[in-house]
Amino acid sequence: MHMNDQLDQTADDSLRQSMDVDIACVGFGPAMGGFLTTLARGMSDESAPLESRAMPGMPPQVICYERADDIGFGVSGVVTKARGIRATFPDFDPAQIPLTAPVKKEKVLYLLDPIGASRRPALMKMADAAIKTFKAILPYYEDYAFRLPYIPPFLEKHGGYVMSIGQFNQWVGAQLMGSGMVQIWPGTPVNKALTEDGKVVGIRLADQGVDKQGKPDACFMPGMDIKAALTVIGDGPVGPVGRQLNSELGMPEGHHQREWAVGMKMVVDLPESCTLEPGTVIHTFGYPEPEIFGFMYIYPDRVASLGIFVPSWFDNPVRTTYRYLQHWMQHPALWKHLNGGRLRSWGAKTLQEAGRRGEPLLAGDGYARIGEGSGSTNVLTGSGVDEAWTTGVQLAEGVLEILKAGKPFTRENLEAAYVARRRASWVDEESKVAERARDGFGSGFIQGMIGMALAGFTGGRIAWPGNPLRPHERIPSIEEYYRGRISPQEIEAIRADCKARGAALHDALMEKAGWPAIQLDGQLLVSHQDALLMGGKVQAPAGYADHVAFTHPEICAKCAEQTCVEVCSAQAITARAGGGVPEFDREKCVHCGGCLWNCTKANPQDPEHAVLDFRAGAGGLHSAEN
């Protein structure tokens, strides 16, 4: 599936242009921000001027291509210790960046189920009952939520910041472009890396002026080849170029990317009655389903960033993040702050939660990997932005060293200059602690929580044993998941009804399982389509091929779960009325990539992957507030 030649959208190369640069970069996120900021500073050092090999007489030509229509679209709100970011900007002033505030208060809430529809293990039900029994004397209980009296040190973010990565990226990007040392081109998806005998020699941009299938149409322009001595890949957890290299060049022994989560969030104008202080950080777990984690960060000017993470090990074949988000927001412990608020922005993204175990080959001849796609996200500390930034900085330091020495970008040179730096840093040290921290979740929610605590408190020496499985080995059938709650006959009736209407199953199943229908208020509780339009402002430019591809339609047509339809964060993948291969509407896709790792059908040619491919595509979210 990931063979290089099959990725070519068109065979017609007669019109294809080619350009030489020194360093080609894929994806502009925090990692690339760290890389380019450090590189641009090094390149502007007049005491040691560097010269381009691609364009002699000029400074090195560094170009970064970003899929989204602007830098900072479609990322997330974070709480971060900002160690790496502050090392780059020692005078970091949060007031310069909108939606940024120093962390003031941190709370972790265990949310009980006020509805009675949550699917809780017996042990948890017992704990819930005990909390309710003793709530009168428990000082930490309020509004169906139990506040943990103590935050484990590995989770604490004190001294850090809450920030909007969209705004942070815009701020970084504006400084970078202002430096004139590097170019960042938004709205330019990269189709693939160009490889020759295991070397990366550059990248190929996506074809334009093609139909949905990628065939030449009006205004056809084949994607340009950008030849570069070094290709830096920071295209994130589901980036097609990173995944292409994983497939083509292989992963290190024992490494795989099987753990993920989809994070869906909103930026909300809080009601006037809300008294939460800027810098407040609330983390939740336990509700709407035990496996779903939530967050709420308070920005200045009564704005909050909030959302949930639905992890891959929550084995519900019809898991639907948007619906769960709406139930989560309405939990009494949160709704008291949110009721009367207004949706400003909305979005979703995938997190690569395999961490160190998902680490690909970090460098090779002509290329290096940085950021979340390189396994930098730490699932134990719940931190990824600072780690990603730091890997970018480390690569830039290494690249400057190599450039100054006039050496080529070979695997050996990049390993010595970049990988060695990374291995010697806190990023790597902490990733080892986190490596097995979540294995317990494979066995169950409680085992998972214990496993995280064990790993956190023992520095990773002890963890709950487990080995993450591939989606098709893990996700049960709908009948199995709802056993004891909805009968197979009822499921069949719901399935037949939804199939006829071309509707997803999740709303019908959730309501059958006891979740109340969402009462839309048109402000904060809005329909999913409104979240796209009002919050995400989702759109896609014309002339690009569909980037979600059903590679084995015969398998999809027979698929009983069609989890891709259920999980789609934006209702871009929809059930075909009357059944069959799902449909994809490019104009609605937010590029979260959730479909990629939720497909329950193994690819016959490559069982590590599924029968749905997520390729290079343009467009997506149009909000820089996320």
Next chain:
Amino acid sequence: MEKILCLLHTESDGSLHKSAFEAVGAAKDLAAGLSSQFAIGIVGESVANAANAVAGAGAEKIYAAQGADFAQPKYATDAAACEALAKAAGATIVLAPATSRFSRVLAGVTARLGGRIETNATAIAVTNGKPAVSRWYYRQRIETTLSRPQRPWVITLSPGSLPELQLAPASASVENVAVAAPASRTQVTGIQSPPADAQTIRPDAQLLFVAGAGWTKQQADGASHIDEAEKIILQFLHQTGASLGSSKSLADMSGEGQKILPFMSHLNQIGQTGASPRHPKGLATCCHGEEPHVVGWRFISERRAVNTNPGCGWAQGKTDVLYVADAFELMRKVEEMLG
């Protein structure tokens, strides 16, 4: 004391469009509010009929810039005429309907006069003895009322936003203002109309019919039915004489190589980057959650929508009635009954 001039132009047959009577009404009200007088200035090939039509309005004077040079709407000649009329009247405030003819030229005239302009105003009131103009910014998204010290102040009024002054024709005395028509390198050669059967934009229609992209999308049976959509829409327009508006996404589809409704073009587009037509009634057929989130909706008095999604945020709170139904089915039935 403000000197108010109401600028008008004739239609090709020498008559006045109804927006002219709206502007005259506004000038009359403004003059009354400021305890002042107003004059009328008319541009056209021959203004006698037009002048008679507004003779009863109570203007202190009617000026005219007339002659063959002013028969056709053209920047150079119209600008010269309007400039001369404003100067002849010594106007401090100029009111005019925002027709295509005046919209093309009055900002330029304002520059010549060294004044300031408010365009597409929707109301003029007098507050604290000062005229205050209501107009939109950011397309139809932010509404303001403002006043300003600079004069002359030119204000063009959005047609359809003010009541028409009802007048009986009378005999007018007209003061001709001599305007030397400037040499112009431009010749207006004619009007290009869309083919009669595609004449789907009708600014004077009672009803605006808005078609969303949903018409071209896959329907409940899993297939798209563009031919049928075309039939239903055209039939409805034919039966009701409604004007046709479309969402941007529908108008844009031509660029994407999709099969689209052939009679639909960017001229039909309403909303953010399209037109903002004014009609007494509007019926939006959103279809299958593909809501035409059109700001053009704003200037429609009575609004109804058809959508399969009752929670649709673009209909809720914006339309008076939302019919939750399949637009194909419902519109077919409507046409049957209109039959």
Next chain:
Amino acid sequence: MTQPLHIVVCGSIVPDPLQTLEPVSTPAGPGLKNEMMLPAVLDPWAACGLFEAANLAKQVAGSKVYLVSLGPKAKLQQVMMTVAQKFPFELVAVDGPAGGFTEAAQVAEALAGAINAIPGLDKANMLVFGGWASASRAAGATMQMLGEKLGITDQFQGVDECKVQPDGSLRILERIEGGRHQVSICQGPPIVCGWATGNLPEPPNNPQVGMMNMRAIMPALQKAKPAQVAQDGVEWVTVQLPQQRRDTRIVKDVPIEEMAQEIVEWIKK
């Protein structure tokens, strides 16, 4: 024989039309909440003008396209990164507010100053393009005023087509009422065109063109001079979002005949 054209396109940035806007008052008058945070795009009608300019420049050998933009430097730069990939043009940047509440007369003055200062501009063969209105002010005033400042009295608004004819004259279609177009022939440049949507699709991005353009655009941005534009003495009585939430009656789960009947009666009323 047609002389090479010098096409000056005036266009700045506006908040991406999909964004939610909210007015706030600032010491300098009304503005938008989080104005600098809102994603920006090249003004859509001006962008149509720019695409048409590129198309004309391709047809008339030796022609050149300038984009004159008045806007905040930092935002302009980001928008240019997308526009610069479309086709070759030269950017003339003027640093100043791009918000809708800025006075059109002053914007026209600033643009005229910037255009007059373009070295080597052939004003006799100049086409001045822009949007017939901007998506921020939506007034349709600036281009006419600019034309007056430049002494051009062959002006056209709501233009959907501008063709160079074999004799060098220009055939122009302007939108008028009723979905019709007024057709004019102008002997040749200089003219002012305020564009409506035109007929051209958005050109695809070409990274090579982008590279070439950016080499000149970056210095132009760095050189951008601040413009003296403001809100010019306007007294704002009210600035608000339209308040028109309606009580929507939802009709569902009733037979289609009933709905149809209701609609028919309403139409006939």
